[in-house]
Amino acid sequence: MTPVATPFFFYFLAALSVGSALGVILRKNAVHSAIFLIFTLLAQAGLYLMLYAPFVAGVQIILYAGGIMVLFLFVIMLVNLERSLKEEQFNKQWVVGTMVGVLFGAVILLVYRSGAGSFPKTLAVLQESTNTQDIGVMLYRNYMMPFEVASLLLLVAIVGAVVMAKKRI
């Protein structure tokens, strides 16, 4: 099945994601930043769908927009908001930092320009209907060891988070 109106959706989602990312780093209020970040994540999930990656899109929405962002909002509520709103939100090096960022982007664009021809011309065959199944098979066959290490990492992170948030360390 050929997708409909691909350019429109791509530019819409890309503009939504980049514009919301701008909101994340420019808003004074940390809660507004978090809301903008949720919009960025949802737009990215749409982009993943356009790249024939429905499972990653679902994980993105459930885990990122659902789980991690709730964590962020809880922490924003725990650290006090009223005092920090009156403070300066950007440090003294923001001019230099922004210039370095723009320069870095220019370098990456130059690399893209010179390397654009080296991509393969044909697209990979990605079955959208069995995407989840294929990823599961690949996780348990090709990436068995990294999968187990990731589970260990999550266990360590849970223990670490509990220890960090305890009253007395």
Add this chain to the structure above:
Amino acid sequence: MAEIGTMHYLVVAMMLFILGVVGVVTRRNVVVILMSIELILNAVNLNLVAFSRLYGLHGQVFAIFVIVDAAAEAAVGLGIVIAFFRNKETVNVDEIDLLKW
């Protein structure tokens, strides 16, 4: 309009990455800095998934690993923020200078 290729996605990911880096470098609030790190990780994820369109499913599997790492990083990082806020009553990075002499 022209057809959307891999390069379009790479440019979007590049913009998100730059915005994340600028956020990390310029903001003072630790929580917003952690959010900017999430932006950077998302840019990497978009790159991985975009290349998985060309080279097969491995990129998507790696994107899932990156999401797992992001979850672990957010949990531990925010735990550190809470612990620090309890001790020093601040979340501004330029006031967190215990190791500076």
